[in-house]
Amino acid sequence: MTNVSIPHRTTIRVYYEDTDFSGLVYHASYLRFMERARTEMLRALGLDQRALLDGAAGAPIFFVVRSMDIDFRRPATMDDELTVETEALRLGGASLSLEQRVLRQEELLVSAKVTVVCVEAGRARRFPPDVRAKFERLLQI
Numbered sequence: 001m002t003n004v005s006i007p008h009r010t011t012i013r014v015y016y017e018d019t020d021f022s023g024l025v026y027h028a029s030y031l032r033f034m035e036r037a038r039t040e041m042l043r044a045l046g047l048d049q050r051a052l053l054d055g056a057a058g059a060p061i062f063f064v065v066r067s068m069d070i071d072f073r074r075p076a077t078m079d080d081e082l083t084v085e086t087e088a089l090r091l092g093g094a095s096l097s098l099e100q101r102v103l104r105q106e107e108l109l110v111s112a113k114v115t116v117v118c119v120e121a122g123r124a125r126r127f128p129p130d131v132r133a134k135f136e137r138l139l140q141i
């Protein structure tokens with residue numbers, strides 16, 4: 001199913017530990033920023049990752065990044081306040097495709113296409129019905 005959602009927004013402050021020797025945000029830090037934003041999106045949907053891992057959906061499940069395509073456009077620096085927008089693009093049987101954007105005010109710094117997969121016991125599995133229903137609401141299906 002394809003649809004586009006309203007972006008979820010998470011605010012991130014850049015700290016010294018996020019930068020490299022040049023004073024710019026180290027490229028891997030953006031991955032952490034986007035991971036935090038995806039976690040906050042799940043939390044806003046009422047999905048508790050710890051509870052899912054403990055079997056709240058019937059079996060222990062978790063989400064893994066299957067693929068990520070990143071475009072680094074402009075650097076962020078220490079003390080910048082960034083906004084990470086996370087927008088759902090497509091819901092599959094066991095996967096969710098997202099677009100994430102890291103912005104400094106209105107300036108696009110980094111964008112990424114991300115696909116996450118639902119996993120149980122080391123293998124992809126279809127989303128449990130209650131989890132799928134929350135993702136469908138996200139996509140306004």
